[in-house]
Amino acid sequence: MPVIEELIRTEQDGTISFGNHKLKTKSKLQDFEHDGDLYKVKTFYEITKLERNGMFVYESVPGTTAMNFTVSDDGVEFSVEGDKDAQLTIQLAEDTEYEVYVDHAAVGGMRTNMSGKLYVSVELNEGTPVAVRIKRR
Template sequence: MPVIEELIRTEQDGTISFGNYKLETKSKLQDFEHAGDLYKVKTFYEITKLERNGMFVYESVPGTAVENFAVSNDGVAFLVEGDKDAQLTVQLAEDTEYEVYVEGEAAGSMGTNMSGKLYVSVELNEGTPVSVKINRK
């Protein structure tokens, strides 16, 4: 899975892809329109962050590349790649239990905090995308 050279793009299946963990300096793109929403992405080797309509959606430390990011009423699913293991933060419903799957394997049940953030650690190797799926229980 290559990095997203244009920082953010719409895929043919209606999902979005974003992030470039190979950049040495912070780059950002704002006012990217997708499905009636405006997105803003900031990315480089230290962090990747996505906002929708000025609200937090996704963050990884260190930076990552994310493909086929899809949000539904039940959760979120995407592929993530990086050159180092990463801590992901995803915005979901507040005070809600979710089942987390990494590469199709159950990683356990996790709850969001009062602000709706869920934290997931993933082991990453450059050139190998990892699937992450988070479903409401």
């Protein structure tokens, strides 16, 4: 999966893709409009962060490239790529139980904390995207 040279873009299927884990220096793009919302992305090899309308959505340490990112009432779904294993933080509904799937395999139920954050670790190998799906139980 290629990195996102423009830092964030809308895909033909209506999802967004963002992040560039190959950048050596911090880069950001703000006021990217998608479906009536304004997005801001900060990315480079150490961290990738996405905000929507000034609110936290996604963060990875180290930096990643997220493709076909889509959020619904039931959860979130996307593919992620990076140079090494990453810790993902995703904003969801607060104090809610979710089933987490990584590469189409259930890795178990997880509950968001009081601020709605869910933490997922993914094993990444350069050039191989990993599918992540988090669905409300």
